[in-house]
Amino acid sequence: MPGGRIQGGDLNRTEASMANDVTALPTSADPPPAAEPAPPERISTAAGYGLSLLSVAAATLIALGVDHVVQAPSLSLVFVVPVIVSALSFGWGPAMISAMLGVAVFDFLFVAPRMSLRVDSPTDLWSLGLMLLVAAIASAVGAQSRRRALAAHRAAQQAEALRGLAHAVIEAQPAAVLMRTAALALAQIFEAPAVVLAEQSGKLWPAAASSGPALSAADQEAAQWALANDKPTRAETFPFDQSRFDFWPVQTPASHRLVLGVRLRGRSGGRPRDPAREVEMVAAYLSAAMAAVAPRR
Numbered sequence: 001m002p003g004g005r006i007q008g009g010d011l012n013r014t015e016a017s018m019a020n021d022v023t024a025l026p027t028s029a030d031p032p033p034a035a036e037p038a039p040p041e042r043i044s045t046a047a048g049y050g051l052s053l054l055s056v057a058a059a060t061l062i063a064l065g066v067d068h069v070v071q072a073p074s075l076s077l078v079f080v081v082p083v084i085v086s087a088l089s090f091g092w093g094p095a096m097i098s099a100m101l102g103v104a105v106f107d108f109l110f111v112a113p114r115m116s117l118r119v120d121s122p123t124d125l126w127s128l129g130l131m132l133l134v135a136a137i138a139s140a141v142g143a144q145s146r147r148r149a150l151a152a153h154r155a156a157q158q159a160e161a162l163r164g165l166a167h168a169v170i171e172a173q174p175a176a177v178l179m180r181t182a183a184l185a186l187a188q189i190f191e192a193p194a195v196v197l198a199e200q201s202g203k204l205w206p207a208a209a210s211s212g213p214a215l216s217a218a219d220q221e222a223a224q225w226a227l228a229n230d231k232p233t234r235a236e237t238f239p240f241d242q243s244r245f246d247f248w249p250v251q252t253p254a255s256h257r258l259v260l261g262v263r264l265r266g267r268s269g270g271r272p273r274d275p276a277r278e279v280e281m282v283a284a285y286l287s288a289a290m291a292a293v294a295p296r297r
Contacts, residue, residue, distance in 0.1 A: 048090030052098045055082035060105050072110045076131045079106050083135040087142025095139030103132045161188040162281060169289040179208040179258075182286045186210070186262050189278050193263040195245070196286070197223055204259060212263060218242035223259045232276065235265045246275065250283045258286065 056079065063078045079102030087095035107117055111124045119125045161184075168181040179196040186194035193212025197204040204223050206215060215223070222233045222243040232248045233240055244265050250258040260283055264271050272278075 045093075048086075048094045049097060052082065052086040052090060052094035053101065055085055056098050056101050056105065058082070059102065060109070063106075063110065067110065073127055075110050076106055076127065079103070079131070080135055080138060084138050084142050087139040088146050091146060092139055092143035095143060096136065099132060099135035099139055102135060103128055106131065157191075158189045158278060161185040162285070165282060165285050169285055173289075175290060176208070178286060178289045182260070182282055183208040183210050185282050186260060186279065187212075189282070190262050190264065190272065190275065193245075195261040197259040197261065199227060199257045199259075207258070213244070215261070216242070216244065219245045219247075219261070223247045223261060227257055227259050235263070248276065248279045248283060250287055258283075258290075260286075 059078050059082050063075045066078075067075065082098045082102060083095050086098045104117065107119060107128055108115065111119060111128065113120065119128065165181050165185045168178055173181070179198070183194045183196045187210035193210055195209040195215065196207050198207040199205075204220065204227060218240060222235075222240040222245065225240070226233045226247040226249045230249050230251060233243065233246065235243045235246050245261040245263045247259050247261045250260060260279055262275065262279065264275060
């Protein structure tokens with residue numbers, strides 16, 4: 001779809017009916033929109049590192065508790081557990097911190113001479129190096145498994161969002177419900193605030209939005225530019241340095257146009273590599289749906 005433009009059918013609606021679409025909320029007679037998805041709980045980077053340090057502390061307490069019955073080489077395995085847990089739960093960085101800290105603690109408390117980081121025996125030095133190598137491999141494997149699990153979760157979440165939107169299109173829901181469903185689908189796909197704006201009398205108005213901050217004046221200006229120039233805009237990029245949302249125009253032959261916005265700034269997990277692909281899929285569904293409901297009005 002060149003230039004971010006998605007073509008749809010002729011809406012054939014008057015300005016008055018468009019105003020109703022923009023401002024109306026679903027009534028009791030309208031089918032209720034899908035419930036807004038609750039994004040999965042995410043642990044911040046700082047919290048992940050902090051919990052990794054706590055897991056090493058817990059392993060240290062366990063090792064001290066069994067020190068009198070277990071030989072030092074076997075105690076090293078206790079410090080591999082926090083590495084695996086950190087890798088699966090928080091990623092590669094916290095896991096490597098757990099690995100290095102675990103080796104240092106094991107050397108300081110359990111390798112002769114104790115209460116010192118000095119290593120006199122070549123055998124102990126070999127054991128420490130092997131422990132660090134095993135911990136590093138475990139952290140890499142665990143972090144890769146975590147990335148795959150998160151990618152599978154995101155793919156399933158995106159498929160569910162598009163499925164809900166497709167059902168709304170097939171059922172020919174009212175325009176207000178369709179726009180609300182599209183906003184919720186974008187919010188679920190990107191786990192970020194999303195909005196659908198509709199044009200009325202040459203100006204854009206929020207027609208539907210997921211939970212999140214209201215559009216600022218800079219956001220409105222960026223959305224209006226995207227509509228006027230039929231090109232997407234990116235947040236915090238010249239000339240819209242103050243805009244917090246990315247916007248994509250949705251064009252129809254009847255010139256009753258929509259703009260989709262997603263706040264990717266500050267999103268957990270960072271900015272997606274190619275957000276336009278998912279947005280254009282939602283836009284295509286929405287454009288076709290709006291064309292389908294137009295003849296009923």
